[in-house]
Amino acid sequence: MFHIFCPYCDERREEEEFHPNGQAHLVRPADPDSVSDEAWGDYLFFRDNPRGIHHEMWVHRLGCRKFFNITRDTTTYEILETYPMGEQPTITAETARVRHEQGVQTADGGWQTVGARPENSTLNEETPS
């Protein structure tokens, strides 16, 4: 089980209270009538599936019932930070490696939770593509 920090309740809660809701920071085209079918289809149906840092929207379903964002590593399940709707992540795919090398695990404000580490780390090793 994870302990996830809800930025609205301002404390860590059991994973059981939360529910993931897919990729965060999707922007709806301002004028849907003028975008191409392809752009609209991308917006509606196509989502990133990165290996590594991913920004996701979660909801504190059985707590305050608010949506918020999580920066998560999809290979280690490590939750690096949580932040309210409307804010930007402080950790991205570009910054994560740097922060890791420096031994920095916490986001500003110490919001992150450290999740379960994989039992077999070789399975999760980055392979050059």
Add this chain to the structure above:
Amino acid sequence: MSEAGSETNVSRVAVFDTHPVEPIDAESPLAWSRQRGLVDAAGGSGQVRAVERPFLGHLILRGGAITLDEAVRAELGINLPGKPLGLNLDADGSRSVQWLSPDEWLVIVPGGEEFELENRLRERLGDAHFAIVNVSGGQTLVELSGEKAREVLMKSVTYDVHSHGLPVGKAVGTVFAKTSVNLRRPSEDRFELVVRRSFADYCVRWLRDAGREYGVSVESPTS
């Protein structure tokens, strides 16, 4: 149901008194449990005691904290809990305001007061951006006390119910035996569970089972 939409300043909002003009028998959410023999007539000698407080007035307030705080303080004499997970009560503990989320609070008052309170709040709030919903019929409150009340909760919720995790004046929305609950700590010696009406019977069955080893009684005063 008596309609009173025209009596309020905010005539575009339909409000109605959920208390019938003619008194009729009301059934508490634990009526089914009582019928099935799961409600005790009087408190037993066990170490856990659950008492339903049915027919209270439950109002959900939504809006900005500053606007609502002024209105609630003026009409109810209670400060709106500004910080997350706050629970404020009046002097004798019969009226309370609970933080639910950054723009949402639960007000619980003695049954019958909620309609008048709603009207007074609407009048005071005027054209402010807010919402008030009477949810009295949708949920019920169960008080949990006794020296093993905390032990029963430890089996039922993942939340830390020790006094350092859930001190007096704190209330959390969390998971109770796989259903949702508003778990409140109004005083040192008791907890309050605000549960959905349709889950009240399930929660009572759970409490009876979890409290069996300590001796548990479930009471529900009839109307």
